[in-house]
Structures are given as structure tokens and as C-alpha cells.
Amino acid sequence: MNCNALLTTPEAAEYLRLSFRTLNNSRYTGLLAGVKAPPYRKMGKAVRYELSALDTWKAQFSEQTSTSESAA
Numbered sequence: 001m002n003c004n005a006l007l008t009t010p011e012a013a014e015y016l017r018l019s020f021r022t023l024n025n026s027r028y029t030g031l032l033a034g035v036k037a038p039p040y041r042k043m044g045k046a047v048r049y050e051l052s053a054l055d056t057w058k059a060q061f062s063e064q065t066s067t068s069e070s071a072a
Helices: 010-017 018-029 051-059 065-071
Strands: 039-043 047-051
Touching: 010 018, 010 047, 010 051, 047 051
Parallel strands: none
Antiparallel strands: 039 047
């Protein structure tokens, strides 16, 4: 997928493996998973997320191979 691609809220939620409602609510609270929610664009009534912005948001979470790593 093109890194400049614009995704709808359902597409972005699927990409992040979150529910539509969780991502939708993050626009109002400003938080998602306890950190600042990814930026979005309003195009008229439509909301779009840049794929590159979603990747940047995901990158702030460390990848873990076991639950014991999170306690370290």
C-alpha cells in the first residue's frame, strides 16, 4: 500500500487491529492506547488517516515476544 495512502476510519481501524468505535472515540478524547491518538484529516464530512501517520503511531510501541519482557 502507498505510504501516502489515505484510509477511512474503518480501514484505519482494521490496519491498527482496533475496533471502529475505539478509533472513532480517540478523535474526541485525543488518546488511543494511553498515548496521543494518530492525526487525521477532515475532508468535508469525511475523515481520513494517512498510512504513514498510522505507521509512526504504531512505531512508538515496542515489540515484545513474551509478557515477561513488559515487566523488565
